[in-house]
Amino acid sequence: MRPTVGRRPSVYRRQPHPIRIDAQTPEQLAERARLAAAFAAAGRRAGAAKAARAAAMAELGELMRLDRDAGPLVGGNAAADLSGISRTYLDKAADDDTAWRETVMCAGRVAEGDRSAAADLHARVPVLDGIWAAQTHIRATGVGDRAAAELVAEYYRIVRRLALGKPVGLVDD
DSSP: OOOOSSSOOGGGSOOOOOOOOOOOSHHHHHHHHHHHHHHHHHHHHHHHHHHHHHHHHHHHHHHHHHHHHTOOSSOHHHHHHHHSSOHHHHHHHHHOOHHHHHHHHHHHHHHTTOGGGHHHHHHHOHHHHHHHHHHHHHHHHTSOHHHHHHHHHHHHHHHHHHHTTOOTTOOOO
8 A cells, every 4th residue: 555645544544432431330420421521621612722823813913914014113023022922923824814804704794793603703702702701691690781781882892893804902092
């Protein structure tokens, strides 16, 4: 068999494993269920963190493009120092605007009332997920309808800014 370049043959790819059922006692079964749920939750958080990192890098890329178009006013080396991200990664983010355009399009769908796009946008911009969760909690407790309304207003202000292609971290005067 001739070796493949860049990909492992399908016989060598990792296949999903069934959950082991070595547990015998009710306590062991309960512990297994608790651990399985924890693995699944940690996996979801890892996936959300990966999406948030990609969106943050896309936002940094947009900020780099804005800076380049303006002069540059900050410059790549200062941007690397300020962000804590290497100049190489900032330049790569600035060269590819695909992820930023996807975030902007997703925000546009949410701004137009498409609630099905909200989960994707929340994964990309975790601050929006936090604002939405806070207002939901406030409304559920019945205290502070005005505070919940202010959170919803802030949520949609951020969504509209994103839909216009403006980075979340870029503050208007």
